[in-house]
Amino acid sequence: MSHEIPLSRPDITEQEIEAVSAVLRSGRLSIGPVLERFEQAVAAYTGNEYGVGCNSGTSGLHMAMTALGVGPGDEVVTTPFSFIASANPILMTGAKPVFVDICPRTLNMDPAKMEQAITPRTKAVIAVETFGNTAYMDQYAHIAARHEVTVVEDCCEALGCTLKGKQAGSFGRLGVFGFYPNKQITTGEGGMIVTRDRRLADLCRSLRSQGRPVGTTASPGTGNWLSHERLGYNFRMSEVNAAIGVVQMERLAGIIAARQRVAEMYIRRLMHIDDLILPTVEEGCTTSWFVFVVRLAPSYAREDRDRIIAGLRRHDVGAADYFPCIHLQPFYRERFGFGPGDFPIAESVSARTIALPFHNDLTERDIDVVARTLELMIKRENLQRH
Numbered sequence: 001m002s003h004e005i006p007l008s009r010p011d012i013t014e015q016e017i018e019a020v021s022a023v024l025r026s027g028r029l030s031i032g033p034v035l036e037r038f039e040q041a042v043a044a045y046t047g048n049e050y051g052v053g054c055n056s057g058t059s060g061l062h063m064a065m066t067a068l069g070v071g072p073g074d075e076v077v078t079t080p081f082s083f084i085a086s087a088n089p090i091l092m093t094g095a096k097p098v099f100v101d102i103c104p105r106t107l108n109m110d111p112a113k114m115e116q117a118i119t120p121r122t123k124a125v126i127a128v129e130t131f132g133n134t135a136y137m138d139q140y141a142h143i144a145a146r147h148e149v150t151v152v153e154d155c156c157e158a159l160g161c162t163l164k165g166k167q168a169g170s171f172g173r174l175g176v177f178g179f180y181p182n183k184q185i186t187t188g189e190g191g192m193i194v195t196r197d198r199r200l201a202d203l204c205r206s207l208r209s210q211g212r213p214v215g216t217t218a219s220p221g222t223g224n225w226l227s228h229e230r231l232g233y234n235f236r237m238s239e240v241n242a243a244i245g246v247v248q249m250e251r252l253a254g255i256i257a258a259r260q261r262v263a264e265m266y267i268r269r270l271m272h273i274d275d276l277i278l279p280t281v282e283e284g285c286t287t288s289w290f291v292f293v294v295r296l297a298p299s300y301a302r303e304d305r306d307r308i309i310a311g312l313r314r315h316d317v318g319a320a321d322y323f324p325c326i327h328l329q330p331f332y333r334e335r336f337g338f339g340p341g342d343f344p345i346a347e348s349v350s351a352r353t354i355a356l357p358f359h360n361d362l363t364e365r366d367i368d369v370v371a372r373t374l375e376l377m378i379k380r381e382n383l384q385r386h
């Protein structure tokens with residue numbers, strides 16, 4: 001009998017449930033001590049001074065762009081091979097995204113191409129750790145510094161990943177984490193900006209809460225609660241969400257160990273399947289495994305890959321095409337005139353990737369079901385092709 005193996009599943013224990021209950025009983029559901037605890041935990045873990053919790057990774061990136069003064073007429077260099085939310089915040093400020101192609105092994109922006117893309121109009125670089133790969137993060141920082149351009153690290157997929165012993169979130173002027181339920185740790189919905197720059201942290205705190213003066217501790221009806229110094233948003237994270245995050249941070253080492261165990265099981269089981277390229281961890285890097293994404297050999301077309309994904313799903317095995325290229329999304333094509341062929345490596349990789357089920361409690365048996373089903377679908381595809 002088959003049971004569904006979902007693409008992802010949050011790892012929630014009685015500890016998180018207890019922590020949420022405690023907040024609900026406390027009567028303080030927003031702007032309180034639990035968010036501060038969560039912010040301090042993430043900042044300290046990632047080698048930063050400040051954490052500014054918010055309601056999503058997207059809102060964190062939006063605030064990062066705004067805090068850096070990115071706006072109309074500016075360019076921001078980034079990757080086309082990512083989830084759309086790593087580029088959308090550029091458009092939200094009125095600036096123009098400048099994409100650069102990726103390196104086919106690491107799937108991150110090619111550092112040489114990134115340098116070539118910098119112009120006098122470049123205000124920032126959004127450096128994405130694709131699938132939790134920290135490769136080149138130090139190089140991006142050096143190149144950007146040489147050109148006096150600011151790096152924002154989109155580390156939404158990379159909590160707990162390192163490069164040469166340094167944590168993801170410590171390479172840019174600002175780093176942004178995301179805590180959607182498919183991430184290494186979750187708060188339900190949520191995100192966090194991390195930085196060592198006090199001015200930027202203060203600015204982001206103000207932007208997060210309706211442009212209130214920095215240092216506002218007041219609550220509705222008191223002090224300077226109704227004073228607004230700048231155009232701000234409501235991007236706050238509630239105490240309920242933060243409570244989940246505090247416990248998840250306490251459990252992070254165990255979570256990473258569980259993900260490493262699942263990744264190793266996959267590698268052992270899949271390494272002998274022909275036509276499959278497995279994820280690699282670059283020298284000097286460690287990963288906390290956001291996802292487990294395999295790639296078909298270059299001889300496979302997008303349609304072949306799509307049929308394999310459909311076949312996996314038909315057999316109750318979660319699978320996804322992480323990620324369609326951002327520049328080929330309809331509104332990017334319309335607005336900026338992008339089309340197929342603009343970023344050939346990203347497009348070629350994106351046509352052949354398959355994200356497999358990945359979560360902390362997958363068993364040897366689950367991995368075997370996924371591997372056998374995948375093998376079968378690849379064989380079936382080959383029979384049809386030849």
Ligand SMILES: Cc1ncc(COP(=O)(O)O)c(C=O)c1O
Pocket residue numbers: 055056057058059082083085086128154156157178179180190191
């Ligand atoms: C690379 C990247 N950037 C940004 C985001 C946006 O985060 P959120 O979904 O929390 O808004 C995500 C994940 O969802 C992501 O993977």
